[in-house]
Amino acid sequence: MPRGRFSRFPVYIDPVTGVPMKHCHLCGEDKPLTQFTMRPEGPPASRCKACIAKVKREELRAMTPAERRLHYRHRSQMKKQKRARRAMEARYADA
Ligand SMILES: [Zn+2]
Numbered sequence: 001m002p003r004g005r006f007s008r009f010p011v012y013i014d015p016v017t018g019v020p021m022k023h024c025h026l027c028g029e030d031k032p033l034t035q036f037t038m039r040p041e042g043p044p045a046s047r048c049k050a051c052i053a054k055v056k057r058e059e060l061r062a063m064t065p066a067e068r069r070l071h072y073r074h075r076s077q078m079k080k081q082k083r084a085r086r087a088m089e090a091r092y093a094d095a
Pocket residue numbers: 024025026027028029047048049050051
């Protein structure tokens with residue numbers, strides 16, 4: 001395994017299946033790279049998607065009802081903003 005920028009997040013090819021694999025730091029399992037969130041730059045996430053979803057779920061459960069309401073309101077606002085930005089971009093792309 002070459003050591004370098006990604007040595008802390010080793011990705012290796014499974015010799016049997018030929019699938020790129022990666023070790024999840026949270027559940028400790030080796031999973032296909034497709035089970036990890038890829039970032040446009042830098043190494044993939046160190047935790048698999050299942051673990052991230054689990055952590056998020058537990059965070060949500062630990063919230064009080066008021067906090068949860070705030071969380072959802074914030075999330076829907078972010079979605080709205082994203083949609084508006086995309087619509088604006090599309091309009092400028094046409095012109
Ligand atoms: Zn995991």
